[in-house]
Amino acid sequence: HYSFFPNKPRWPPGKTQLTYAFLPENQLSDVVRSVFSRAFERWSEVMPLTFTETTSYNGADIKIGFFRGDHGDGEPFDGVLKTLAHAFSPPSGWFHLDGDENWVIDGDFLNGSPLSAVDLESVAVHEIGHVLGLGHSSIEEAIMYPSISSGTRKVELTNDDIIGIQELY
Ligand code: TQI
Numbered sequence: 001h002y003s004f005f006p007n008k009p010r011w012p013p014g015k016t017q018l019t020y021a022f023l024p025e026n027q028l029s030d031v032v033r034s035v036f037s038r039a040f041e042r043w044s045e046v047m048p049l050t051f052t053e054t055t056s057y058n059g060a061d062i063k064i065g066f067f068r069g070d071h072g073d074g075e076p077f078d079g080v081l082k083t084l085a086h087a088f089s090p091p092s093g094w095f096h097l098d099g100d101e102n103w104v105i106d107g108d109f110l111n112g113s114p115l116s117a118v119d120l121e122s123v124a125v126h127e128i129g130h131v132l133g134l135g136h137s138s139i140e141e142a143i144m145y146p147s148i149s150s151g152t153r154k155v156e157l158t159n160d161d162i163i164g165i166q167e168l169y
Protein backbone atom coordinates (compact mmCIF):
# COMPACT_ATOMS: atom_id res chain seq x y z
CA HIS A 1 0.00 0.00 0.00
CA TYR A 2 1.16 3.53 -0.87
CA SER A 3 2.18 6.14 1.73
CA PHE A 4 2.88 9.84 2.02
CA PHE A 5 5.50 11.94 3.81
CA PRO A 6 4.62 13.12 7.34
CA ASN A 7 1.99 15.91 7.13
CA LYS A 8 1.24 14.85 3.54
CA PRO A 9 3.13 17.68 1.77
CA ARG A 10 2.14 18.33 -1.87
CA TRP A 11 2.62 21.01 -4.52
CA PRO A 12 0.09 23.85 -4.07
CA PRO A 13 -3.43 23.18 -5.43
CA GLY A 14 -3.40 26.19 -7.79
CA LYS A 15 -0.22 25.04 -9.48
CA THR A 16 -1.04 22.76 -12.40
CA GLN A 17 2.16 23.14 -14.36
CA LEU A 18 5.51 22.31 -12.80
CA THR A 19 8.79 23.13 -14.51
CA TYR A 20 11.96 21.09 -14.26
CA ALA A 21 15.55 21.87 -15.19
CA PHE A 22 18.89 20.07 -15.29
CA LEU A 23 22.02 21.27 -13.54
CA PRO A 24 23.81 23.18 -16.34
CA GLU A 25 27.22 21.72 -15.39
CA ASN A 26 25.93 18.22 -16.18
CA GLN A 27 25.53 19.04 -19.91
CA LEU A 28 23.16 16.12 -20.44
CA SER A 29 22.50 14.74 -23.92
CA ASP A 30 19.06 14.75 -25.57
CA VAL A 31 18.89 10.99 -25.01
CA VAL A 32 19.32 11.37 -21.25
CA ARG A 33 16.88 14.30 -21.13
CA SER A 34 14.27 12.29 -23.01
CA VAL A 35 14.44 9.56 -20.34
CA PHE A 36 13.35 12.11 -17.74
CA SER A 37 10.68 13.49 -20.07
CA ARG A 38 9.23 9.98 -20.46
CA ALA A 39 9.37 9.40 -16.71
CA PHE A 40 7.46 12.65 -16.02
CA GLU A 41 4.90 11.71 -18.66
CA ARG A 42 4.08 8.45 -16.89
CA TRP A 43 2.93 10.46 -13.88
CA SER A 44 1.21 13.30 -15.77
CA GLU A 45 -0.93 10.73 -17.62
CA VAL A 46 -2.64 9.78 -14.36
CA MET A 47 -2.82 13.13 -12.52
CA PRO A 48 -3.83 16.75 -13.23
CA LEU A 49 -0.27 18.16 -13.32
CA THR A 50 1.95 18.76 -16.33
CA PHE A 51 5.75 18.91 -16.43
CA THR A 52 7.73 21.17 -18.73
CA GLU A 53 11.50 21.40 -19.12
CA THR A 54 12.97 24.88 -18.71
CA THR A 55 16.56 26.05 -19.10
CA SER A 56 16.50 28.12 -15.91
CA TYR A 57 17.85 25.81 -13.19
CA ASN A 58 17.32 28.32 -10.39
CA GLY A 59 13.83 29.25 -11.54
CA ALA A 60 12.58 25.68 -12.00
CA ASP A 61 10.24 23.96 -9.55
CA ILE A 62 12.11 20.65 -9.89
CA LYS A 63 15.91 20.77 -10.02
CA ILE A 64 17.59 17.65 -11.37
CA GLY A 65 21.31 16.98 -11.14
CA PHE A 66 23.95 14.24 -11.08
CA PHE A 67 26.37 14.61 -8.16
CA ARG A 68 29.23 12.56 -6.73
CA GLY A 69 29.91 12.00 -3.03
CA ASP A 70 29.31 14.94 -0.71
CA HIS A 71 27.36 17.57 -2.60
CA GLY A 72 26.34 19.91 0.17
CA ASP A 73 22.85 18.80 1.25
CA GLY A 74 23.83 16.55 4.15
CA GLU A 75 23.02 13.38 2.17
CA PRO A 76 26.32 12.43 0.50
CA PHE A 77 26.34 9.86 -2.28
CA ASP A 78 28.38 6.72 -1.79
CA GLY A 79 29.92 5.54 -5.05
CA VAL A 80 28.65 2.50 -6.93
CA LEU A 81 25.28 1.05 -5.76
CA LYS A 82 23.64 1.39 -2.32
CA THR A 83 22.22 4.89 -2.61
CA LEU A 84 21.39 5.60 -6.25
CA ALA A 85 19.43 8.82 -5.99
CA HIS A 86 17.30 10.87 -3.63
CA ALA A 87 14.54 13.40 -3.84
CA PHE A 88 13.11 15.67 -1.16
CA SER A 89 9.45 16.10 -0.28
CA PRO A 90 7.35 18.96 -1.80
CA PRO A 91 7.84 21.77 -2.35
CA SER A 92 11.61 21.30 -2.30
CA GLY A 93 11.95 19.99 -5.85
CA TRP A 94 15.49 18.68 -5.32
CA PHE A 95 16.08 15.52 -7.31
CA HIS A 96 19.67 14.25 -7.17
CA LEU A 97 21.24 11.22 -8.83
CA ASP A 98 24.52 9.54 -7.93
CA GLY A 99 26.96 10.34 -10.73
CA ASP A 100 29.06 7.31 -9.79
CA GLU A 101 26.40 4.79 -10.81
CA ASN A 102 26.62 2.76 -13.96
CA TRP A 103 23.45 4.30 -15.40
CA VAL A 104 21.81 2.38 -18.21
CA ILE A 105 19.35 3.74 -20.76
CA ASP A 106 17.11 1.37 -22.71
CA GLY A 107 19.35 -1.59 -21.83
CA ASP A 108 17.95 -5.06 -22.40
CA PHE A 109 19.73 -6.60 -19.38
CA LEU A 110 19.59 -10.06 -21.00
CA ASN A 111 23.32 -10.51 -21.36
CA GLY A 112 26.49 -8.70 -20.64
CA SER A 113 25.13 -6.01 -18.35
CA PRO A 114 27.52 -5.32 -15.51
CA LEU A 115 26.25 -6.38 -12.08
CA SER A 116 26.16 -2.72 -11.13
CA ALA A 117 23.88 -1.63 -13.99
CA VAL A 118 21.08 0.69 -12.85
CA ASP A 119 18.20 1.59 -15.13
CA LEU A 120 17.90 5.38 -15.24
CA GLU A 121 14.22 5.53 -16.18
CA SER A 122 13.22 3.17 -13.33
CA VAL A 123 14.96 5.34 -10.77
CA ALA A 124 13.60 8.54 -12.35
CA VAL A 125 9.98 7.33 -12.17
CA HIS A 126 10.48 6.37 -8.49
CA GLU A 127 12.16 9.66 -7.52
CA ILE A 128 9.51 11.74 -9.30
CA GLY A 129 6.99 9.96 -7.06
CA HIS A 130 8.93 11.32 -4.07
CA VAL A 131 9.19 14.82 -5.63
CA LEU A 132 5.38 14.81 -5.91
CA GLY A 133 4.85 13.66 -2.32
CA LEU A 134 4.60 9.88 -2.36
CA GLY A 135 6.47 7.85 0.24
CA HIS A 136 7.15 4.14 -0.10
CA SER A 137 4.70 1.37 -0.86
CA SER A 138 4.52 -2.07 0.73
CA ILE A 139 3.47 -3.59 -2.59
CA GLU A 140 6.42 -5.21 -4.30
CA GLU A 141 5.25 -4.50 -7.85
CA ALA A 142 4.68 -0.79 -7.15
CA ILE A 143 7.08 1.80 -8.51
CA MET A 144 7.26 3.23 -4.98
CA TYR A 145 8.38 -0.07 -3.40
CA PRO A 146 11.77 0.67 -1.73
CA SER A 147 13.81 -1.94 -3.54
CA ILE A 148 14.70 -2.98 -7.08
CA SER A 149 17.13 -5.64 -8.28
CA SER A 150 20.08 -4.21 -10.12
CA GLY A 151 19.97 -4.82 -13.84
CA THR A 152 16.19 -4.74 -14.00
CA ARG A 153 13.75 -2.27 -15.40
CA LYS A 154 10.52 -1.22 -13.65
CA VAL A 155 8.85 1.79 -15.20
CA GLU A 156 5.11 1.07 -15.33
CA LEU A 157 2.97 2.65 -12.64
CA THR A 158 0.79 0.12 -10.82
CA ASN A 159 -2.73 0.76 -9.53
CA ASP A 160 -1.25 1.32 -6.10
CA ASP A 161 0.98 4.18 -7.37
CA ILE A 162 -1.94 5.67 -9.31
CA ILE A 163 -4.43 5.55 -6.44
CA GLY A 164 -1.80 7.08 -4.15
CA ILE A 165 -1.02 10.04 -6.42
CA GLN A 166 -4.72 10.58 -7.15
CA GLU A 167 -5.45 10.80 -3.44
CA LEU A 168 -2.85 13.56 -3.19
CA TYR A 169 -3.88 15.53 -6.34
N1 TQI B 1 17.29 6.19 -2.48
C1 TQI B 1 16.28 6.16 -1.51
C2 TQI B 1 14.89 6.17 -2.22
O1 TQI B 1 14.69 7.01 -3.10
C3 TQI B 1 16.37 7.34 -0.59
C4 TQI B 1 15.35 7.25 0.48
C5 TQI B 1 15.35 6.41 1.52
C6 TQI B 1 14.14 7.97 0.56
N2 TQI B 1 14.22 6.57 2.27
C7 TQI B 1 13.46 7.52 1.70
C8 TQI B 1 13.58 8.95 -0.22
C9 TQI B 1 12.22 8.00 2.05
C10 TQI B 1 12.33 9.45 0.13
C11 TQI B 1 11.67 8.97 1.28
O2 TQI B 1 14.06 5.36 -1.86
S1 TQI B 1 17.81 4.84 -3.21
C12 TQI B 1 15.20 2.74 -5.30
C13 TQI B 1 14.55 1.41 -5.21
C14 TQI B 1 16.65 4.36 -4.40
C15 TQI B 1 16.06 3.13 -4.32
O3 TQI B 1 18.97 5.24 -3.91
O4 TQI B 1 17.95 3.80 -2.25
C16 TQI B 1 14.93 3.55 -6.37
C17 TQI B 1 16.39 5.18 -5.46
F1 TQI B 1 13.25 1.51 -5.03
F2 TQI B 1 14.72 0.73 -6.30
F3 TQI B 1 15.07 0.73 -4.24
C18 TQI B 1 15.52 4.79 -6.45
CL1 TQI B 1 13.88 3.03 -7.63
Ligand code: ZN
Nearest residue numbers: 071073075096
Ligand atom coordinates in the same frame (compact mmCIF):
# COMPACT_ATOMS: atom_id res chain seq x y z
ZN1 ZN C 1 21.50 15.41 -2.75
Ligand code: ZN
Nearest residue numbers: 126130136146
Ligand atom coordinates in the same frame (compact mmCIF):
# COMPACT_ATOMS: atom_id res chain seq x y z
ZN1 ZN D 1 12.25 5.77 -2.52
